[in-house]
Amino acid sequence: MELTENNVKALLAKLPLLKNEIQKVIVGQDHILDELLVAFLAGGHCLLEGVPGLAKTLIVKTMSQALHLSFRRIQFTPDLMPTDIVGTEILEEDHATGKRFFKFNKGPLFANIILADEINRTPPKTQSALLEAMQEFEVTYGGQTYPLDRPFFILATQNPIEQAGTYPLPEAQLDRFLLLVQIGYPTEQEELAILNQTTGTKKATVTPVISGEEILQAQQLVRQVTISEELVAYVSGIIRATRPDTTTNNYVKEWVRWGAGPRAGQALILTAKARALLKGRYAVLKEDIQAMATPVLRHRILMNFKAEAEGITADKVTGELIRG
Known part of the structure; x- marks a missing residue:
């Protein structure tokens, strides 16, 4: 579908509504929501x-x-196992002819939004099956390729504290994630609001505001946002x-x-473009790049042993480079 000026304006007007709907249920975590929406619009x-x-x-x-x-x-x-997420073939029988045949039974990976909870708890073979789907937007089983639903967005979680019995993602696989979003504890006011909101009888109702087709249009629009040389x-x-x-x-x-x-x-250019669009702009500003630099780089900069011993993180390095 060709994006006209009118439906671009209508699409941009819906983006703030999307965040408002999410905030009916989620208290605080404002920058977390922004980063997730940026990743979604950027198609990562x-x-x-x-x-x-x-x-x-x-x-x-x-x-x-x-x-x-x-x-x-x-x-x-x-x-x-990989088949637990991708799917597997099952033997079926045609009642009219009596012939038996294999039919591919799709796994949970065939959805628009996937929550891969505690991805570092599963062995590398299963992690690889998920990461292949992330990169190719398709899965292969028995020599047959099956396209995944679009838009397709994977949110993988990992617990940074408990590492016993885990299989940490290698750096090459971490690089496949557009952003590494770190979620912290809420403020005192936010925690009070959470306790009041979640322990009563009232339940917030979320209304769908954007369709899958409109999200695909928005992802197309992100790439049209301009950025200067x-x-x-x-x-x-x-x-x-x-x-x-080389530095x-x-x-x-x-x-x-x-x-x-x-x-x-x-990743930094695409996410800066998506952030500009979320802010209602058609051009990237320096502030967009600086805002997205930390979640883009924190899993792509590998610190040395001295830094780990001294508590120097990739976030601190990014902060130094932005200031410089």
Whole structure:
């Protein structure tokens, strides 16, 4: 469908309504919602990191209700197999002819929004099946390729504290996630509001405001947002400055083992474009790039042992580069 000026305006008017609907259920977490919506509009996937009980599941379920999209939750466990998420073939019989045949029975991966809960609890083989779907937007079983529903958005969660019996995602697989969103504890006022809102009889109703087709149009529109050559060079400068072997930044040389690759630059430009659109603009500003730099880079910069011992994080490195 061709985007005309009128339906672009109508689409942009719906984006704030989407956040309002989610906030009927979710108290606070304003920047978390912004980052998730940015990732969704940019057509990427999110890794959400936070301790249990911070409404990670509720956020993504509420988002799927406001978007009028199908939602599936997959609880990752050590015994989960690739076929448990992708699907498997079952033997069926044609009653008219008596012939038997195999039919592919689709797994929970065939939905618009997938919550991959505690992704680091499952072995690499199952993680790889999920990451293949993220990258290719299709799954292959028995030599046959099955396209996934679009839009397709994976929100994977991991607990940053309890690491016993887990299979941490390798850096190459972490890089497939557009953003690493860290969710923290609510403020005192937010926690009081949560306690009042969730322990009574009143239940908020979420109304769908955007269809799947409109989200696909919005994702198309994100790529049409303009960015100046000067800002593209600014993004390139930030990414190149994260690499200790080529940077002139002494802070990076001291604390960083490996810097970000070219995919980080692509992610930073796309998310900056999506943020601009969420703010009602058709052009990227420097503030969009600076706002998205931390969630884009925090899982793509590998700190050295000295930094880990001193408590120097990738977020601190990103902050130094933005200020510089």
